[in-house]
Amino acid sequence: DTAVSQTPKYLVTQMGNDKSIKCEQNLGHDTMYWYKQDSKKFLKIMFSYNNKELIINETVPNRFSPKSPDKAHLNLHINSLELGDSAVYFCASSQVTGGPGNEQFFGPGTRLTVL
């Protein structure tokens, strides 16, 4: 049973298009995250939601809009895609309340390629 799942796994699209990536966790965690991994493998946090409330927004362009309909889901919508958005996007979850140092569990990643 997959703990953190993301769809789609691969996304190839043209510049200027709008696309969404979906994430779901079945671990009962209260916090979910989006990370971006660039071509040099560097991982950087983009957003975090705790119980559906946005708590981290790391100076990400406002073309990126996260949405958390409930604490088990965190989606990422990207408008007007640019070449520089090509990357692997990871969703993760953890239980922060009562344990800020708890490990994060990551989804399999979504490889986005913008042509």
Added chain:
Amino acid sequence: AQKVTQAQTEISVVEKEDVTLDCVYETRDTTYYLFWYKQPPSGELVFLIRRNSFDEQNEISGRYSWNFQKSTSSFNFTITASQVVDSAVYFCALTHGSSNTGKLIFGQGTTLQVKP
């Protein structure tokens, strides 16, 4: 500011060699947590270990061991008798304990190649 540095970009060893991956961190917090994650060629991120700032005991798990030294702000990872399946990118990461965000700050990663 918080920062994690993994100075070794790539390491190549021959199977059965021991290898140590270095991790140096910076933080002003007294309570913090350090992590290691493995990213094999298949791309997923696999949690390996967590250590809190008050626990400086070294940890051993099979062929893996971790050495946490607050005096040098380091949390190094050693693989003993490396195997080809250990080939991966390894990330060290930090989060501060006073935060309610759980935000992870990652190092740049070290790519380990184990040759048969």
